[in-house]
Each structure stands twice: as structure tokens, then as C-alpha cells.
Amino acid sequence: MAQFVPRPSFQIPGTIPKTYFLGHHHAGANKIKTLLPNISIILECRDFRLPLSTQNPSLERAIAGRQRIVVYTKSDLGTDSTTARHALKRIYGDNAVFWDKQKPATTSALLKRLKDSARTVDSLVGVRALVVGMPNVGKSTLLNSLRNAGISGKVAKAAKTGDQAGVTRKIGTAVRIVASDEKGGVGGGVFLMDSPGIFQPYVNDGETMIKVALTHGIKKGLIHDEILADYLLYSMNRYDPTLYERYCEPTNDIYEFLTAVAEKDGKLRTGGVPNIPESAARVLSQWREGKLGRYVLDDLSENSILTHQAKIEQPPQSMSQAKKQQKLERSQTRETS
Numbered sequence: 139m140a141q142f143v144p145r146p147s148f149q150i151p152g153t154i155p156k157t158y159f160l161g162h163h164h165a166g167a168n169k170i171k172t173l174l175p176n177i178s179i180i181l182e183c184r185d186f187r188l189p190l191s192t193q194n195p196s197l198e199r200a201i202a203g204r205q206r207i208v209v210y211t212k213s214d215l216g217t218d219s220t221t222a223r224h225a226l227k228r229i230y231g232d233n234a235v236f237w238d239k240q241k242p243a244t245t246s247a248l249l250k251r252l253k254d255s256a257r258t259v260d261s262l263v264g265v266r267a268l269v270v271g272m273p274n275v276g277k278s279t280l281l282n283s284l285r286n287a288g289i290s291g292k293v294a295k296a297a298k299t300g301d302q303a304g305v306t307r308k309i310g311t312a313v314r315i316v317a318s319d320e321k322g323g324v325g326g327g328v329f330l331m332d333s334p335g336i337f338q339p340y341v342n343d344g345e346t347m348i349k350v351a352l353t354h355g356i357k358k359g360l361i362h363d364e365i366l367a368d369y370l371l372y373s374m375n376r377y378d379p380t381l382y383e384r385y386c387e388p389t390n391d392i393y394e395f396l397t398a399v400a401e402k403d404g405k406l407r408t409g410g411v412p413n414i415p416e417s418a419a420r421v422l423s424q425w426r427e428g429k430l431g432r433y434v435l436d437d438l439s440e441n442s443i444l445t446h447q448a449k450i451e452q453p454p455q456s457m458s459q460a461k462k463q464q465k466l467e468r469s470q471t472r473e474t475s
């Protein structure tokens with residue numbers, strides 16, 4: 139049999155939206171800026187499967203220069219190989235941590251970092267920390283886990299969670315996650331605030347939108363499931379085509395793959411016709427649960443990281459930003475002439 143050759147690139151359909159910046163994202167971003175002067179530490183969450191694509195350049199600029207820990211969430215769904223972790227540690231050193239809601243040790247390690255700050259910060263009111271990040275990366279889940287681990291006894295769930303973008307829409311009130319020393323804790327204690335997931339105002343490339351949609355970072359249905367399933371097939375083929383060997387031989391044909399899924403998992407219409415939309419939905423939910431491989435979708439080669447960092451520092455302009463800039467330059471020219 140001829141050797142399988144994966145597609146070298148993915149054809150991005152022209153229908154992919156380039157933004158998902160909603161009213162509550164705008165309001166949340168403004169509110170975060172007003173809170174920052176009273177915040178000692180920022181926990182910036184990014185999905186470990188998309189360590190670059192879930193970095194929000196505008197949030198990045200807003201929090202520049204502040205004490206920050208980058209929390210790569212959902213590490214149970216990413217790779218166990220140390221290569222990706224080392225690549226990210228090279229950027230942020232000890233300020234890059236990998237978190238998994240099912241691994242209490244990862245929560246305790248983060249809590250220890252916050253307690254250490256409470257010991258060093260000379261504040262009677264305690265350390266104020268803020269969780270930020272793109273939608274659905276796991277911010278509220280992290281807050282609840284830190285609170286459960288940090289406060290003894292049974293505590294009520296402080297923040298609502300759910301596997302879809304936009305569960306949290308407003309900045310929450312400060313929640314105590316470490317008691318003060320007179321109550322058996324540390325210093326003035328630690329308070330943590332949740333914030334709504336904030337999307338970047340404009341994403342220049344459709345591939346990032348597709349990857350974020352795969353992890354439910356934008357509203358379900360904005361990008362067709364079959365396009366997402368096709369991208370997934372493309373990425374599995376590049377990573378390891380045996381990930382889907384229970385369905386079929388390696389293929390670049392999404393309909394061949396989805397037909398095999400329909401036949402194997404009983405997604406059939408009357409008369410045995412494969413139900414392609416249901417197969418696509420099935421494939422996506424399997425992948426989201428880590429049942430079609432655990433790997434990092436972003437390219438973490440040195441070159442790719444450098445290009446990404448350069449884009450963060452000098453983001454390409456959106457069409458409307460470019461128009462605004464032109465208008466401003468024209469009016470300045472008129473004023474000086």
C-alpha cells in the first residue's frame with residue numbers, strides 16, 4: 139500500500155469569522171483596566187492545547203509589567219511530552235504553570251505561590267489576585283478549585299462554570315481563597331476575583347478562529363462542525379494518523395472519515411445512510427474529551443513562537459483600525475497645512 143501523505147496545509151474557508159468581540163468582552167476589558175491598580179497578582183489562563191492561540195494580545199498589553207502567572211489550563215487534554223512544556227517555560231520560566239482540575243497537586247502548587255505572596259506583601263487587606271483569559275479556558279473552574287483547596291471545610295462553589303464560551307459575563311466579587319493569619323492562614327490572606335472571558339478584538343487568521351472554536355472558545359455553531367472536524371482530521375494526520383485507527387485507515391478525505399465514524403458509532407439515517415452532521419458532532423465531542431488524542435494544536439517550534447511574540451507586540455491592524463488611522467492622519471495633515 140502507498141505511504142499515506144498528510145495534507146501539507148489546510149484550506150481556510152472564506153466564511154470563517156475574524157472576530158468574536160462582544161459587548162461584555164469590551165465592558166470586561168475596561169473594568170479590568172480600572173481594577174489593575176489594586177491587584178497584586180494576575181493569573182492569566184490559557185488553554186494548554188492552544189498556548190499561543192488563547193493568548194489575547196490586547197489583554198497582554200493591558201497587563202504588561204504586572205506580576206503575572208501564566209496558567210496553562212486543561213493540561214490533562216494536552217500532551218504529556220515535556221517538549222511543549224519546556225518551550226513555554228523558556229518564555230516565562232517559573233511563571234508558566236500547567237494546571238489540571240483533576241490533579242489537586244497542580245492546584246496546591248499554585249496556591250502555595252499565592253500564599254508565598256501573602257507572606258511577602260505588606261498588606262492588612264491581603265493579596266488581591268485576578269483571573270483573566272479568553273472565553274472557556276477554565277478561569278472559573280480554577281477559582282473554585284483554589285477556593286476549595288485554600289479554605290478548610292466545605293465551601294460553596296463561588297463561580298458558575300460550563301463548557302461553552304461566555305458563562306461568566308461580569309467581573310465577580312473578590313472571593314477569599316486563603317484565610318488571614320489570625321484565622322490560621324497567611325498574612326492578610328488572599329482574595330481572588332473572576333473575570334469574563336475576553337476575546338481579542340480582531341483575529342487576523344481564520345486558522346486561529348478554527349482552533350479556538352474547536353476548544354469551545356467561541357459560540358457553538360459560528361463555524362460549521364464539518365469544517366472543524368475537517369481541521370481536526372488535518373491536525374490528527376500531522377500529529378499521528380493512528381489516533382483514529384479505530385474508525386478507518388489514514389485519509390485526507392473528511393467525508394470518508396465521517397462516513398467511517400457514522401458506520402462504527404451508529405450515526406446513521408433510515409436506510410443506513412451516514413448522518414454526516416451527527417458524525418462531525420461526535421468527532422468533536424470525542425476530541426474535546428481527549429478521546430481522539432491529547433496533543434497541542436499550536437506549533438511550538440522556536441520560529442513559530444518568535445513569529446507569534448512579534449505579532450503580539452505589533453499586532454496587524456484590522457480593516458476598521460486601518461481606516462481610522464488613515465482618517466486621523468488625513469485630519470492631522472489638514473490641521474498642519
Ligand SMILES: Nc1nc2c(ncn2[C@@H]2O[C@H](COP(=O)(O)OP(=O)(O)OP(=O)(O)O)[C@@H](O)[C@H]2O)c(=O)[nH]1
Nearest residue numbers: 239274275276277278279299300301304305306335
Ligand atoms: N478536562 C478539563 N476540563 C477543564 C479543566 N478546567 C476547566 N475545564 C472545563 O472547561 C469548561 C470551561 O470552564 P470554565 O471555568 O467555565 O471556563 P471560563 O474560562 O470561566 O469560561 P467563560 O465563562 O467563558 O469565561 C468547563 O466544562 C470545565 O469543567 C481542566 O483542567 N481539565
